[in-house]
Each structure stands twice: as C-alpha cells, then as structure tokens.
Amino acid sequence: MTADQPADQTSATQLIRLAGWQLLIRAQDARLRQQLADYFGPHITDDQQxxxxxxxxDNAPCLTLHLSASEQLTQLYALPFQDWQREPGKQGRKEAIYDLSPSDRLVHKVRTGLILWQHPTQLRAMGDLLAHPNQVINFILSQYLSWRLNQSAPNQPTNQLGHCAALRYRDYGIAIAGFSGGGKSTLMLHLLREGDAFISNDRIVLQRMVNQDQADQPKLICYGIPKQPRVNPGTLLNNPALSGILPDPARYAALSESALRALEEKYDVMVAGHFPNQPYQASTPLDLLIILDWQANATEPTLLVPLNIQAEPKYLSAIMKSAGPFYQNAQGVTPTQPQSPNPQDYLRLLQGSTIMRLTGKIDFHAAKTAIDAYITQHN
Known part of the structure; x- marks a missing residue:
C-alpha cells in the first residue's frame, strides 16, 4: 500500500505503539477494535498517517484478527499439535504447538479453541475472539515482550524477563516479586494509590543501559509489559481505589481473611480508570527490587530486610520467568522447547542492584510503612 491509496483501505486498522515498538492490527469487526481501544487507551490509534x-x-509487523467458528478451524485442529510443556507446578493442558517452519508457529489455546499464528511479521488470531479478548491481548503483548527481550545493550548482560509487578512510587522505580499468591499485585495496587505511575502487573524486562559516564555502574532499567491486574476479592475489598468492581461487597466483607484468600475468583482492574493520576509508564530505572518472603500465618512482624541475592540465589526463583511459546529471537526463530531461565544470567544482570525482602506476616499496610521508611532514609 502507498500513501496515495484511499484511506478506507486502512479503515479497519489500528496501530499499537509501546516505547519504540509498533504493531498494526487488522480487524473487520468493530467490537474487536473497541475491545483493544478500551484496553490500550492512549497507546493505540487509528490515525491514518x-x-x-x-x-x-520494511518488515512492519501486522496482526490480523479473524472471527471464526470452531467448525471453520477443523482442518487446523487436525494438525499434529504437540503440548507445550508448562512450568513446574502448573497443571492441565494450556497450549499446543505446530511448527510450519522455524519462524512460523501455530499455537492452539486448548481451553478456548483459539488458534494463534506466530510469525515475525504476519500474525493471525483465529476463533471466537470476542469471547476471549484477554487471549488476544496477551498475544499482542507477547510480541512486545519478544521485541523487548531482543533489545539487549551492546557489551551488557542479556535482557531478562522478570515475573514482577512494578510501579513508580515516590520517585522510586520499584519491582515486586513473589511466589504464587504472595500478593505482588495487591501490594503494587496498594502503593499505587500514592504512586507516580503504573509499570506492570506481573511482567517486566530488565535491561542494563550503558551510562554516558563510564565510571558509573550501568543503570538497570525496568520495562513494563502493560498487563492489567487480575486480582482476588480480598484485594478489591481492601483497596478504596478499587470500589465498584466487586459485586455484593457486603457478602465478601463477612468472610474471614483466610476464606477470602481461598476464593478462586479473579476480577480485571483497568488501572487507568481507577488510578487516573498514575498512568502507564513504559519504563523506569529500577531503584529497588522487593521479594515477598512473608506468610499469612506468621506471627513475626512485617519487616523489610536487605537481601544479597548473589549469596542466596534461591530467591531468583521468585523473579525468573520463561518467555513461553510465542517468543521469537532476533532472527525470528521460535525455540522448539521451553527455554528454562538461567540463574547466572539473572545474577549478572542484578549485580549491584538494591534488593530487599519483606518477611514476617503478610500485612500490606505495614509493608507500605516499611517501604516509606526505606525511601525516606535513602533520599
């Protein structure tokens, strides 16, 4: 297409732009385009120029969205898909892959029936996309994630994926890591009420950037993958900024803390709607990495204590994350097997970083107090 072609040839298109990365979306269905507009907000445009x-x-990436009934995908379902191995502790089938070539992969989302076609420039999503917008959004975000992982600075440790929530808080770039159910999203949202900007709910890319002053340690930058939080009822009940999301809050308020924590319910939080003064920010220098090492049934007080992760690398397991079946390297190749994170790569990247642990009893108010005290002391 050239610039002098009619504008209506791009009327069903949108452009997503995130920190130097772009992806064109083609979707004939206006409802799909609206779902994406609602999610990506100011980072998506239909500006024709x-x-x-x-x-x-050259090689401008484009994702085409096809609303397809399951019977229309029968031939694709019949392909000899191979289950993608899930991370330790995860149960059930989630994704299966079929590689057409080293850079051309079909991913079958087993539970929803969606077929996602991974390719360096010509991507497709097929199935009942309206019923599963989060999977379309995650597919889009996985493209940004791949691109960001492939942007390592010259002569620096390779970029790494972090399983962390992140925000700007009191002029500090803070990432929060924790084991499943540890409360990293809840703590991030608790801090965000007085924060500066939202970075990510649970995916960041860590990158060392060369300083102009070569005498200084290269800065560690945290790039946020803008996944919106999906949180449990307890998080919604105890955060005034999230009022209005939880149906029948009085019923949940009557439950004990342990009963609330046991609920297998998740609710989407659109950060821009509930924190209008804390917009999404694509990146921040990482000033503080906090690992949640606390317990609900602990009797000890909540404390923020230093962590030498080089001496105690076991805590890396809270941070490390595999990129998953959609990852393509800088040459456009999709690995045929899950790539297990290398602890040594993370240790090199985190060398010299400030890392703390939250220990004792899970208490988000006490955690905020401890973080405030740390920032005040070090400013």
Whole structure:
C-alpha cells in the first residue's frame, strides 16, 4: 500500500505503539477494535498517517484478527499439535504447538479453541475472539515482550524477563516479586494509590543501559509489559481505589481473611480508570527490587530486610520467568522447547542492584510503612 491509496483501505486498522515498538492490527469487526481501544487507551490509534507510515517500513509487523467458528478451524485442529510443556507446578493442558517452519508457529489455546499464528511479521488470531479478548491481548503483548527481550545493550548482560509487578512510587522505580499468591499485585495496587505511575502487573524486562559516564555502574532499567491486574476479592475489598468492581461487597466483607484468600475468583482492574493520576509508564530505572518472603500465618512482624541475592540465589526463583511459546529471537526463530531461565544470567544482570525482602506476616499496610521508611532514609 502507498500513501496515495484511499484511506478506507486502512479503515479497519489500528496501530499499537509501546516505547519504540509498533504493531498494526487488522480487524473487520468493530467490537474487536473497541475491545483493544478500551484496553490500550492512549497507546493505540487509528490515525491514518501513522498507519500508512508503519506500512511503508520494511518488515512492519501486522496482526490480523479473524472471527471464526470452531467448525471453520477443523482442518487446523487436525494438525499434529504437540503440548507445550508448562512450568513446574502448573497443571492441565494450556497450549499446543505446530511448527510450519522455524519462524512460523501455530499455537492452539486448548481451553478456548483459539488458534494463534506466530510469525515475525504476519500474525493471525483465529476463533471466537470476542469471547476471549484477554487471549488476544496477551498475544499482542507477547510480541512486545519478544521485541523487548531482543533489545539487549551492546557489551551488557542479556535482557531478562522478570515475573514482577512494578510501579513508580515516590520517585522510586520499584519491582515486586513473589511466589504464587504472595500478593505482588495487591501490594503494587496498594502503593499505587500514592504512586507516580503504573509499570506492570506481573511482567517486566530488565535491561542494563550503558551510562554516558563510564565510571558509573550501568543503570538497570525496568520495562513494563502493560498487563492489567487480575486480582482476588480480598484485594478489591481492601483497596478504596478499587470500589465498584466487586459485586455484593457486603457478602465478601463477612468472610474471614483466610476464606477470602481461598476464593478462586479473579476480577480485571483497568488501572487507568481507577488510578487516573498514575498512568502507564513504559519504563523506569529500577531503584529497588522487593521479594515477598512473608506468610499469612506468621506471627513475626512485617519487616523489610536487605537481601544479597548473589549469596542466596534461591530467591531468583521468585523473579525468573520463561518467555513461553510465542517468543521469537532476533532472527525470528521460535525455540522448539521451553527455554528454562538461567540463574547466572539473572545474577549478572542484578549485580549491584538494591534488593530487599519483606518477611514476617503478610500485612500490606505495614509493608507500605516499611517501604516509606526505606525511601525516606535513602533520599
């Protein structure tokens, strides 16, 4: 397509832009486009000049969304898909893959029936997309994640994926890691009420950037993958900024703390709607990495204590994360097997970083107090 072609040829397109990365979306169904507009907000546009400029670039990536009934995908379902191995502790089938070539992969989302076609530039999503918008959004975000992981600075440790929530808080870039159910999203949202900006709910890319002053340690930058939080009822009940999301809050308020924690319910939080003064920010220097090492049934007080992760690398398991079946390296190749994170790569990247542990009893108010005290002491 050229710039002098009719604008209506791009009327069903949108352009997502995140910190130097762009992806064109083609979707004939206006409802799909609205779902994406609602999610990505100011980071998605239908500006025709921007779209045409993107298409004029070499190898400009484009994702086409196809609303397809399951019977229309029968031939694809019949392909010899292989289950993608899940991370330790995860149960049930989630994804299966079929590689057409080293850079051309079909991913079958087993539970929903969606087929996602991974390719360096020509991507497709097929199935009942309206019923499963989060899977479409995650597919889009996985493209940004791959691109960001492939942007390592020259002569620096390779970029790594972190399983962390992150925010700007009192001019500090803070990432929060924790084991499943540890409360990293809850703590991030608790801090965000007085925070500066939202970075991510649970995926960050860590990158060492070369300083102009070579005498200084290269800065560690935290890039946020803008996944919105999905939280449990207890988080909603105890955060005034999230009022209005939980149906029948009085019923949940009558439950004990342990009963609330045991509920297998999740609710989406659109950060921009509930924290209008804390917009999404694509990156921040990482000033403080906090690992949640606390327990609900502990009797000890909540404390923020230093952690030498080089001496205690066991805590890396709270941070490390595999990129998953959609990852493509800088050459556009999709690994045929899950790539287990290498602890040594993380240790090199985190060398010299400030890392703390929250220990004792799970108490988000006490955690905020401890973090405030730390920032005050070090400013």
């Amino acid at each position: 921007a779209i045409v400029a993107h298409l004029q670039q």
